[in-house]
Amino acid sequence: MNAPGFAVQDLTVVLGRGTRAARVVRGVSWSVEAGQTLGVVGESGSGKSMTVLASAGLLPPPATVTGSALLGGRDLLKLSRRELEGIRGRRLGFVFQDPMTSLNPLLTVERQITEGIEEHLGATRRAARDRARELLETVGIADPDRRLDAYPHQLSGGMRQRVMIAIALSCEPDVLVADEPTTALDVTTQAQILDLVRERQERMGLAVVWISHDLAVVGGLADDVVVMYGGQVVEQAPVETLHGAPAHPYTRGLLGARPVLGKRRDRLTAIPGTPPDPRALPPGCVFFDRCPVKGDPRCGTEVPDLLEVGRRHYTRTFCPEDQ
Template identity: 65%
Template sequence: MTVTAPPVLAVQDLAVTFDTARGPARAVDGVSFDVRPGETLAIVGESGSGKSVTSLAVLGLLPERGTTVTGAVRFGDTDLLTDSQKQLRAVRGRGVAMVFQDPMTSLNPMLTVGRQLTEGMEVHLNLTGRAAEDRAVELLEAVGIPDARSRLRSHPHELSGGLRQRVMIAIALACDPSVLIADEATTALDVTVQAQILDLVARLQERLGTAVIWISHDLGVVAGIADRVAVMYAGRVVEEASVDDLFSDPRHPYTRALLAARPVLGQPRDRLTAIPGRPPDPVDRPPGCAFRPRCPIAADPRCETEVPPLREVAPDHRAAVFYDLREATPDA
């Protein structure tokens, strides 16, 4: 990872609001992060925390009707939020590529796997005919799909869920993007194929300096591949640190709760530790810290009335808290 290089993608104060029958739903609320060439930034959090909506907003893939997106998403010298659709199409796939969470709804059911793989190559790499087909076969083999050349003629419904997921990953990698956003990219895959995909992405980073944003619930995978981790809750980043610092010294009670909930090999447990309660309603958030109703600590009176800012609590380690978690004690 090139630490001193400027960010290849920088997200600043990103906010996404959806119009609903009950009122505005703030799905993403002032998210900022950046990622540098060769770096892997993991974004973690419960379902509904805003991870996927953030990634879709970055690429301008949210529906325009009923959606308000503000902030800035800088890719190189351009702001993707203000680019035209024509400019965005030039960036998608080549500049920034994405592995979507649900391949069955993301792949076109009317087109063969081969056509969906080669389409981006024709647009961005000027590859056609046999050259594009050979590149498609190479990609399918790289993601562990057997009999790859014959699979080019298959339609998505003819493949298993795991194979569809591998096709999605191959499509995302087809044009050697500068930034790869992977939204639960290995969720449907067994651990052997998962390891192959992680190795493939690592080799892509080493060869091209690709920046990776890895969205996941799997903290085990995150611990093994990430350089930095951003923890999201209720549409906000509540903690950001290097992967080693975050796992060894979490400074936000939500991060601590997430880490406590993961299964640990060799540690006997009758059941997994759950975080009590549920995430807040984006239409009707409580005042103060969004995690306050579920927090076992809430050590500062301001937790009930003020939103804690994301502040530096250690070198290169930020957390949205009013207090030092290491000195706080759980509520009785």
């Protein structure tokens, strides 16, 4: 077995201080190996994006981050800002949800790709442009020379996302973090982006962390899936196990809320209520107020541990048997 490409251990993130402090990530641990894909799913506010941002040192003060984030045996949380700048973009590539807010509207596509190549790989301006042209061809952008001289607003949404992937892969990182990268794209473009990531992963041996609210996308891409709710991991399993035998009521609710091709439903199942306020978390199971089971007297008063219920299958509930 390969060493983990990227691993977070007991990661906790607190935003703010005093009575307004919000515990947005609480003791999260997961790992992904080289050549593998980890899907991280959950509703908005579950802590999935915050976990990877914190692990890469991308949260500004007054965020307090504890635990560890290991990349190649180095704990990113113990590195200086300068050391992190040498790792982000070089060994750790990012693709974010909205390329229009991630790309600089004042810089050409060429400059946004070549900047990291020159900084991290020491390439000349001409060599960096050649590399940028090659990357645009790789991600499926036609007429790359013309697109290199374009600005982000002159490209379609799908093309902008491909540029973001080109930037993320430009220095051949060990780990690619993709945070909701296909949410705003049409189905056809989304499928093309997924195929592109799979192809580059196979060629480069990338470890991929794919953050999404879409279980269908994750189901076709990931090897293992982490389900987050209320800042915690509530379930973790191989993708086939998670889809075939979900153990946590929240996971079952997410799966029940998705449309299934070929299966007719008059109405999709909804999870009632809203996620908890991280500044006022419940005393027991974090899903208690929305849970349809509530099958154990401890549910409202004790926080369940993350326990193994099958091979590489873990869940945080007192009622895993209630299917």
